[in-house]
Amino acid sequence: xxxxxxxxxxxxxxxxxxxxxxxxxxxxxxxxxxxxxxxxxxxxxxxxxxxxxxxxxxxxxxxxxxxxxxxxxxxxxxxxxxxxxxxxxxxxxxxxxxxxxxxxxxxxxxxxxxxxxxxxxxxxxxxxxxxxxxxxxxxxxxxxxxxxxxxxxxxxxxxxxxxxxxxxxxxxxxxxxxxxxxxxxxxxxxxxxxxxxxxxxxxxxxxxxxxxxxxxxxxxxxxxxxxxxxxxxxxxxxxxx
Amino acid sequence: xxxxxxxxxxxxxxxxxxxxxxxxxxxxxxxxxxxxxxxxxxxxxxxxxxxxxxxxxxxxxxxxxxxxxxxxxxxxxxxxxxxxxxxxxxxxxxxxxxxxxxxxxxxxxxxxxxxxxxxxxxxxxxxxxxxxxxxxxxxxxxxxxxxxxxxxxxxxxxxxxxxxxxxxxxxxxxxxxxxxxxxxxxxxxxxxxxxxxxxxxxxxxxxxxxxxxxxxxxxxxxxxxxxxxxxxxxxxxxxxx
Amino acid sequence: xxxxxxxxxxxxxxxxxxxxxxxxxxxxxxxxxxxxxxxxxxxxxxxxxxxxxxxxxxxxxxxxxxxxxxxxxxxxxxxxxxxxxxxxxxxxxxxxxxxxxxxxxxxxxxxxxxxxxxxxxxxxxxxxxxxxxxxxxxxxxxxxxxxxxxxxxxxxxxxxxxxxxxxxxxxxxxxxxxxxxxxxxxxxxxxxxxxxxxxxxxxxxxxxxxxxxxxxxxxxxxxxxxxxxxxxxxxxxxxxx
Amino acid sequence: xxxxxxxxxxxxxxxxxxxxxxxxxxxxxxxxxxxxxxxxxxxxxxxxxxxxxxxxxxxxxxxxxxxxxxxxxxxxxxxxxxxxxxxxxxxxxxxxxxxxxxxxxxxxxxxxxxxxxxxxxxxxxxxxxxxxxxxxxxxxxxxxxxxxxxxxxxxxxxxxxxxxxxxxxxxxxxxxxxxxxxxxxxxxxxxxxxxxxxxxxxxxxxxxxxxxxxxxxxxxxxxxxxxxxxxxxxxxxxxxx
Numbered sequence: 001x002x003x004x005x006x007x008x009x010x011x012x013x014x015x016x017x018x019x020x021x022x023x024x025x026x027x028x029x030x031x032x033x034x035x036x037x038x039x040x041x042x043x044x045x046x047x048x049x050x051x052x053x054x055x056x057x058x059x060x061x062x063x064x065x066x067x068x069x070x071x072x073x074x075x076x077x078x079x080x081x082x083x084x085x086x087x088x089x090x091x092x093x094x095x096x097x098x099x100x101x102x103x104x105x106x107x108x109x110x111x112x113x114x115x116x117x118x119x120x121x122x123x124x125x126x127x128x129x130x131x132x133x134x135x136x137x138x139x140x141x142x143x144x145x146x147x148x149x150x151x152x153x154x155x156x157x158x159x160x161x162x163x164x165x166x167x168x169x170x171x172x173x174x175x176x177x178x179x180x181x182x183x184x185x186x187x188x189x190x191x192x193x194x195x196x197x198x199x200x201x202x203x204x205x206x207x208x209x210x211x212x213x214x215x216x217x218x219x220x221x222x223x224x225x226x227x228x229x230x231x232x233x234x235x236x237x238x239x240x241x
Numbered sequence: 242x243x244x245x246x247x248x249x250x251x252x253x254x255x256x257x258x259x260x261x262x263x264x265x266x267x268x269x270x271x272x273x274x275x276x277x278x279x280x281x282x283x284x285x286x287x288x289x290x291x292x293x294x295x296x297x298x299x300x301x302x303x304x305x306x307x308x309x310x311x312x313x314x315x316x317x318x319x320x321x322x323x324x325x326x327x328x329x330x331x332x333x334x335x336x337x338x339x340x341x342x343x344x345x346x347x348x349x350x351x352x353x354x355x356x357x358x359x360x361x362x363x364x365x366x367x368x369x370x371x372x373x374x375x376x377x378x379x380x381x382x383x384x385x386x387x388x389x390x391x392x393x394x395x396x397x398x399x400x401x402x403x404x405x406x407x408x409x410x411x412x413x414x415x416x417x418x419x420x421x422x423x424x425x426x427x428x429x430x431x432x433x434x435x436x437x438x439x440x441x442x443x444x445x446x447x448x449x450x451x452x453x454x455x456x457x458x459x460x461x462x463x464x465x466x467x468x469x470x471x472x473x474x475x476x477x478x479x480x481x482x
Numbered sequence: 483x484x485x486x487x488x489x490x491x492x493x494x495x496x497x498x499x500x501x502x503x504x505x506x507x508x509x510x511x512x513x514x515x516x517x518x519x520x521x522x523x524x525x526x527x528x529x530x531x532x533x534x535x536x537x538x539x540x541x542x543x544x545x546x547x548x549x550x551x552x553x554x555x556x557x558x559x560x561x562x563x564x565x566x567x568x569x570x571x572x573x574x575x576x577x578x579x580x581x582x583x584x585x586x587x588x589x590x591x592x593x594x595x596x597x598x599x600x601x602x603x604x605x606x607x608x609x610x611x612x613x614x615x616x617x618x619x620x621x622x623x624x625x626x627x628x629x630x631x632x633x634x635x636x637x638x639x640x641x642x643x644x645x646x647x648x649x650x651x652x653x654x655x656x657x658x659x660x661x662x663x664x665x666x667x668x669x670x671x672x673x674x675x676x677x678x679x680x681x682x683x684x685x686x687x688x689x690x691x692x693x694x695x696x697x698x699x700x701x702x703x704x705x706x707x708x709x710x711x712x713x714x715x716x717x718x719x720x721x722x723x
Numbered sequence: 724x725x726x727x728x729x730x731x732x733x734x735x736x737x738x739x740x741x742x743x744x745x746x747x748x749x750x751x752x753x754x755x756x757x758x759x760x761x762x763x764x765x766x767x768x769x770x771x772x773x774x775x776x777x778x779x780x781x782x783x784x785x786x787x788x789x790x791x792x793x794x795x796x797x798x799x800x801x802x803x804x805x806x807x808x809x810x811x812x813x814x815x816x817x818x819x820x821x822x823x824x825x826x827x828x829x830x831x832x833x834x835x836x837x838x839x840x841x842x843x844x845x846x847x848x849x850x851x852x853x854x855x856x857x858x859x860x861x862x863x864x865x866x867x868x869x870x871x872x873x874x875x876x877x878x879x880x881x882x883x884x885x886x887x888x889x890x891x892x893x894x895x896x897x898x899x900x901x902x903x904x905x906x907x908x909x910x911x912x913x914x915x916x917x918x919x920x921x922x923x924x925x926x927x928x929x930x931x932x933x934x935x936x937x938x939x940x941x942x943x944x945x946x947x948x949x950x951x952x953x954x955x956x957x958x959x960x961x962x963x964x
Contacts, residue, residue, distance in 0.1 A: 037381045038388075038418045061932075069933030073883055077579055084580060089391055096398035097559055098566060101583030103395055103421035108884070110429050114413045118430075140278045147279075150330055154344055157337035160796055161831070161906070162885045162923075166430070172355045177279045180344035183884070183905075187428045188351050189359075189407070200885075201924030206932055209784075210792030210925060302691075310692030314642055318820055325821060338800055339807060342824030349643070401555055402590070402665070403644045403682075423665075424643070441644075442683030447691055450543075451551030451684060519863045520870075520900045571873055578880035585877055585903035592911050596895045600912075622760045629761075632812055639823035648912070654837045659761045662826035669910045670833050671841075671889070 039086040045075045046117055050124025050224075057218035058123075062206040067120065070202050074112035074184075081105045104185065111184030115164055118196040119203075122231075125224030133229045137167075140176040147178070151197070152216055154180050158199035159212025167195040167228075169235040176236070192235025195228050280327040286316045287358055291365025291465075298459035299364075303447040308361065311443050315353035315425075322346045345426065352425030356405055359437040360444075363472075366465030374470045378408075381417040388419070392438070393457055395421050399440035400453025408436040408469075410476040417477070433476025436469050521568040527557045528599055532606025532706075539700035540605075544688040549602065552684050556594035556666075563587045586667065593666030597646055600678040601685075604713075607706030615711045619649075622658040629660070633679070634698055636662050640681035641694025649677040649710075651717040658718070674717025677710050762809040768798045769840055773847025773947075780941035781846075785929040790843065793925050797835035797907075804828045827908065834907030838887055841919040842926075845954075848947030856952045860890075863899040870901070874920070875939055877903050881922035882935025890918040890951075892958040899959070915958025918951050 036042060052063035085102050088094045129137075134144045141147035147167075154165045157180070164181040168191040176194070181187050197219055204215035277283060293304035326343050329335045370378075375385045382388035388408075395406045398421070405422040409432040417435070422428050438460055445456035518524060534545035567584050570576045611619075616626045623629035629649075636647045639662070646663040650673035658676070663669050679701055686697035759765060775786035808825050811817045852860075857867045864870035870890075877888045880903070887904040891914040899917070904910050920942055927938035 037383065038391075038416060039383065041414065041416055043414065065932045070883065073933075077577070077883070080577060081580070089387070089394065094394075095559070095562060096394050097401070097587055098563070098584070099394050100398035100421050101587050102580070103398075103419075104423070104586070105579055105583050107421055107427065107429060110411070110414070112883075114411075114430050117413065142278065142280065146330070150279075153330065153337050153340050157341035157344075160338065160793065160800070160835075168430075170351070170355075172358065173282065173284065173351070175279060175282055178344075180341050180348055182345070185428075186348065186426050187430045188348060189355050189409075189428045189432065189434050191430065193430050201928055202933060205924055205928035209788045209929055210796075306691045311642065314692075318642070318818070321818060322821070336800070336803060338828055339804070339825070342828050343821070345827070346820055346824050353642075401552065401559070401594075442687055443692060446683055446687035450547045450688055451555075519865065520873075520898060521865065523896065523898055525896065571869070571876070578876050579883065581876050582880035582903050585880075585901075586905070589903055589909065589911060592893070592896070596893075596912050599895065624760065624762065628812070632761075635812070635819050635822050636826055639819035639826075642820065650912075652833070652837075654840065655764065655766065655833070657761060657764055660826075662823050662830055664827070667909050668830065669908075669912045670830060671837050671891075671910045671914065671916050673912065675912050 039082055039089075041082065042079045043075050043113060045072045046120070049121050055123065056127070056221040057207075058222065059207050062204070065206065066198075066202055067116075070200070071113070071116040071120070074109050074116065078106065078109035078113055081109055107185045108183070111187065115166075115184065115193075115196055116198070118193050119198045122195055122224050122227050123219075123222045125222060125226065127221040127223050127225075129223070129225045130229065133225060133232065136232065137176065148220075150178050151195075154178060155197055155199050155216045156213055158182070159210075159216075162200045164199060165197040166191070166193050168193045169232060171235070176232070192231065194232045194235060195223070280323055280330075282323065283320045284316050284354060286313045287361070290362050296364065297368070297462045298448075299463065300448050303445070306447065307439075307443055308357075311441070312354070312357040312361070315350050315357065319347065319350035319354055322350055348426045349424070352428065356407075356425065356434075356437055357439070359434050360439045363436055363465050363468050364460075364463045366463060366467065368462040368464050368466075370464070370466040371470065374466060374473065377473065378417065389461075391419050392436075393461075395419060396438055396440050396457045397454055399423070400451075400457075403441045406438040406440060407432070407434050409434045410473060412476070417473070433472065435473045435476060436464070521564055521571075523564065524561045525557050525595060527554045528602070531603050537605065538609070538703045539689075540704065541689050544686070547688065548680075548684055549598075552682070553595070553598040553602070556591050556598065560588065560591035560595055563591055589667045590665070593669065597648075597666065597675075597678055598680070600675050601680045604677055604706050604709050605701075605704045607704060607708065609703040609705050609707075611705070611707040612711060615707060615714065618714065619658065630702075632660050633677075636660060637679055637681050637698045638695055640664070641692075641698075644682045647679040647681060648673070648675050650675045651714060653717070658714070674713065676713045676717060677705070762805055762812075764805065765802045766798050766836060768795045769843070772844050778846065779850070779944045780930075781945065782930050785927070788929065789921075789925055790839075793923070794836070794839040794843070797832050797839065801829065801832035801836055804832055830908045831906070834910065838889075838907065838916075838919055839921070841916050842921045845918055845947050845950050846942075846945045848945060848949065850944040850946050850948075852946070852948040853952065856948060856955065859955065860899065871943075873901050874918075875943075877901060878920055878922055878939045879936055881905070882933075882939075885923045888920040888922060889914070889916050891916045892955060894958070899955070915954065917954045917958060918946070 048063070048067050052060045052067075055063065081102060085099075085106065088099050088102055129144070137147045138144045141150070151165055151167060158165065161182065163183055163186070166179045166181060166187070167176070168179055168188070169176050170188060171190045171192060179188055179191070197216070199212070204212065204218075208215045208218075289304070289308050293301045293308075296304065322343060326340075326347065329340050329343055370385070378388045379385045382391070392406055392408060399406065402423065404424055404427070405420075407420045407422060407428070408417070409420055409429070410417050411429060412431045412433060420429055420432070438457070440453070445453065445459075449456045449459075530545070530549050534542045534549075537545060563584060567581075567588065570581050570584055611626070619629045620626045623632070633647055633649060640647065643664065645665055645668070648661045648663060648669070649658070650661055650670065651658050652670060653672045653674060661670055661673070679698070681694070686694065686700075690697045690700075771786070771790050775783045775790075778786060804825060808822075808829065811822050811825055852867070860870045861867045864873070874888055874890060881888065884905065886906055886909070887902075889902045889904060889910070890899070891902055891911070892899050893911060894913045894915060902911055902914070920939070922935070927935065927941075931938045931941075
């Protein structure tokens with residue numbers, strides 16, 4: 001993985017301890033990124049890609065707690081669950097539904113890790129979308145304003161509960177759409193995430209209490225639209241000829 | 242989209258009727274695939290990519306019903322929901338949580354449409370995986386057998402309930418993993434699906450009653466591994482420099 | 483528990499083996515029903531309360547498989563999960579989110595056991611509701627027909643997915659209502675279930691394939707309305723002065 | 724409903740406007756509590772049963788916001804959804820899966836209303852459980868400490884996500900158990916709730932940020948055990964001969 005993409009991807013390090021039954025394969029250097037494999041990979045948290053002192057209307061305290069407790073906490077939990085999966089699979093007496101309790105935890109933590117990583121990486125910007133990107137979004141939604149009104153409306157509906165709002169490019173349907181996701185384990189298959197907004201209460205309650213709409217306003221003023229544009233270009237280009 | 246990939250992607254047709262507020266943008270030919278946009282796109286079902294008379298241990302009756310009722314039913318529902326979304330968004334009085342009831346339906350139907358499309362497209366084969374693919378899977382899971390035992394175990398745990406088992410390449414974690422998904426709306430973000438097994442009871446009850454393990458055996462004898470290999474190559478190549 | 487209610491409640495037997503940390507308390511005879519306690523109780527399946535050969539339009543094969551595989555399977559899983567919970571709680575190193583994976587399994591199996599028990603107990607009847615009960619239902623829903631049309635509509639919406647439809651008396655809101663439940667773990671708190679319809683595909687696919695509406699017709703012709711009336715009387719009387 | 728139970732139950736008022744098709748039946752005085760029926764009932768929020776200035780380690784600001792935004796918000800949403808259900812059912816063109824989107828909202832809001840009502844009603848106490856109640860809990864769990872350790876562990880597991888922890892008497896299994904509930908729509912059927920702890924982040928983030936364990940400590944020092952004891956007596960007495 002080239003150094004310039006370090007920030008945008010999670011780093012995978014080899015696990016120290018692996019269950020005997022699924023010892024990590026020796027991999028050539030080119031495959032180092034996946035060392036550890038399905039049962040042994042250990043995810044390392046990505047540092048905050050901006051200075052949390054300088055975001056608009058989102059406090060350093062909130063951002064630091066969000067990163068440290070919710071994101072890093074999810075990374076640790078994911079790493080732990082992988083080890084437990086290896087043990088449980090090696091034991092032929094593990095009932096399938098008990099095993100799936102762990103697989104569900106893996107799905108939840110994977111979602112939390114990946115979505116938080118994307119969330120922080122699309123913050124720290126000016127909040128002003130470039131003309132090109134606005135035109136692309138408008139082409140899918142009728143207008144940029146219609147897109148924004150739907151994205152915000154989904155967020156407000158989640159505000160009383162939890163979840164994520166994701167603008168993503170659906171590689172199968174070849175559509176740029178907004179998605180409603182009630183928790184970390186929800187989501188559409190084979191969608192390239194383009195803009196990600198966390199609506200769990202830990203993303204705003206410290207600063208805004210229950211005023212989810214004010215948090216959404218604050219979120220929009222901090223969007224890193226350059227990162228968003230790059231994701232859309234990569235994500236939507238992939239499936240073309 | 243080149244003609245040879247017609248089978249593996251859904252066809253999107255322009256909707257006949259669109260809510261005034263989100264009239265479909267005029268698009269140049271190159272963008273025809275996304276005509277209709279986020280609110281107007283109408284999905285057309287992909288025909289079964291194999292002759293349902295000739296699968297091993299899965300009856301024509303079951304496969305035909307599965308395709309017609311569950312897959313085509315999901316396509317129709319998705320197309321209907323899109324129209325309802327456009328109407329509801331255009332009405333400023335729609336409460337956000339009512340709007341999100343529709344967005345949830347959209348997520349469920351999108352999952353059902355895309356996963357069924359992938360499921361049928363990875364059936365109709367010999368059930369024999371090539372040496373290359375076996376090696377790639379083994380590199381991630383320790384061995385091909387460990388992969389298969391986990392994939393089957395997840396399926397058995399879902400057998401009493403519902404859901405999907407997906408082998409997929411996680412583009413963010415750069416890992417090939419098996420995923421547990423309890424329903425159409427569950428799933429990991431930005432994962433390229435490689436092998437998809439339907440564990441909803443409609444996929445097997447007509448032939449096997451509650452004997453989910455026998456259905457899993459039958460599924461394995463029909464896997465179209467060539468399609469699986471192609472998906473893995475495309476999906477895992479995407480994020481490399 | 484008086485002998486005449488044997489059929490309507492699950493029998494709880496003392497577990498043979500209990501984790502040392504949560505050994506079953508010695509209980510006086512009057513408490514025998516809860517012997518084993520939260521971690522040790524072992525549920526015994528209730529036999530089918532009707533002869534499966536003689537239901538209208540639901541085959542013996544389907545009913546027998548439903549009882550044996552889905553209901554008894556859930557009972558066994560619930561008993562197993564209780565033992566695993568005791569072990570996991572006794573181990574101070576169990577992460578809370580791993581423990582909750584087991585608690586979730588407990589919730590799912592508890593729902594499956596209890597709802598199946600109620601489902602079978604409200605089958606085997608004539609399908610003809612008495613005038614009294616019709617009047618009570620009408621008083622809450624406007625008319626008996628409105629009630630029936632909503633109950634059926636929920637069932638049809640679940641037909642493509644999974645879940646339960648429950649007519650229940652909400653002891654907190656003091657309302658007789660229909661509930662939509664997408665899976666065994668969904669449900670309203672403190673509701674006395676009155677009429678329960680299984681919409682998991684295992685309840686009908688063997689006989690009806692994907693034709694959920696035909697199954698709903700069949701279900702209605704077999705309702706044991708006397709059992710339903712008794713539940714309503716008991717459930718709604720409880721919270722009155 | 725006798726005046727002394729006003730605090731523990733929700734008040735149901737007749738809806739002002741009802742869809743024509745489901746006009747509220749005229750009810751005798753004794754049935755006034757359910758006036759409005761399944762489609763017309765309007766819930767009125769219960770005032771906080773304690774002075775929010777005087778709880779231990781839970782701020783007035785937090786408690787006031789929780790009551791006003793999350794609880795009252797849920798009451799309003801539930802009342803709105805009932806009206807939308809009546810309209811949607813009266814329209815024969817409503818697809819069943821769109822109708823079920825509203826039924827799901829009803830289930831979520833019903834859970835939120837009832838559980839919040841119970842939560843506030845089991846706060847405002849001394850935090851000291853009486854000997855009788857401790858003995859009853861110990862009889863089910865092995866010891867009071869085992870009960871408390873499980874209740875807290877479930878809470879910590881939910882801390883990173885959302886949900887409720889409920890100690891309840893399962894009327895079907897005749898067991899006093901702790902339940903894990905990931906959201907307002909989750910829950911076991913026919914369980915009398917005895918002690919309810921809110922683990923949504925709105926219950927603690929304003930005061931404790933992500934420190935869920937500290938909130939659980941604070942919760943325990945405020946438990947109104949007299950209310951808990953009364954619920955257990957009522958709930959567990961009901962199904963006995």
